[in-house]
Amino acid sequence: MILDFSDSTLKPINPSTVTEPTAPEPTTTGIHYQLIRSKRKTLSISVKRATVEVRAPLKAPLKWIKTFIHSKADWIHHQVNIQKLQLSDIYRICDQSIIPVLGKPLLLTINPNSNCKRSSITLNDDVIDIQFNTSMSLSSDEIEEKSTVIFLAWLKKQAQHYMSKRTNSLANQLGLKDKLNKISYRRTKSKWGHCTSEGNIQYNPLIIIAPLFVVDYIIAHEVCHLAHANHSKRFWATVEKTFPQRKHAEQWLNQHGHRLAIEINR
Secondary structure, eight states, X not given: OEXXXXXXXXXXXXXXXXXXXXXXXXXXXXXXXXXXXXXXXXXEEEEXXXXXXXXXXXXXXXXXHHHHHHHTXXXXXXXXXXXXXXXXXXXXXXXXXXXXXTTEEEEEEEEEETTOSSOEEEEETTEEEEEEEOSSOOOHHHHHHHHHHHHHHHHHHHHHHHHHHHHHHHHHHTTOGGGOOEEEEOXXXXXXEEEOTTSEEEEOGGGGGSOHHHHXXXXXXXXXXXXXXXXXXXXXXXXHHHOTTHXXXXXXXXXXXXXXXXXXXX
């Protein structure tokens, strides 16, 4: 969540103009923040993953910046508290946890084993079994980290298998197959899907932890971009016609999308 107090939208900053951030410091309101100065004319505050970041002009007086933060303290505290709750609600790759994949809840079993020659992950019925070799005692954090790496690689393959097939099928159905160039998969922090003007579609594989109708909506959304490379009325009309559950899927993502954030380190 971002506040920018000059323009209605926050303009991207060229990384080459950003100075080294100061160490996080508290204001009189108890807000710890990271200050980044750059060649800009406005002050902005962003809260990402419960961390406050302030961007300011190179010569902005520190007193002015702190007064600015103080004036927005209620908003900042609200965002930090919400995001802390969201971070505690995300899926984790731990033994005996349950995680949905393509609409099906699956039980995770994790088995570090000194006799295991190579890392593996198998799916039997509704159980995902993760095994990996370990010749030494590992902490619970280390086990989770290693299990998460293995799981994410497996999850990407599941996404590729389902989403690539559905994408090609829908593009063919809509007469857009000739415009589809390439399908790729990469975990990103801000987008579930992206379609370029060249016809390259990229998906975030973590989306397949969402209900199946949400996964299918993301596919429909990106395939429709092959016809309309924008978010015009014509684009949304095409999406609505292709996927009538659009609003339901977007509502689910707005309410629960934060949970789809499996990470190696937290």
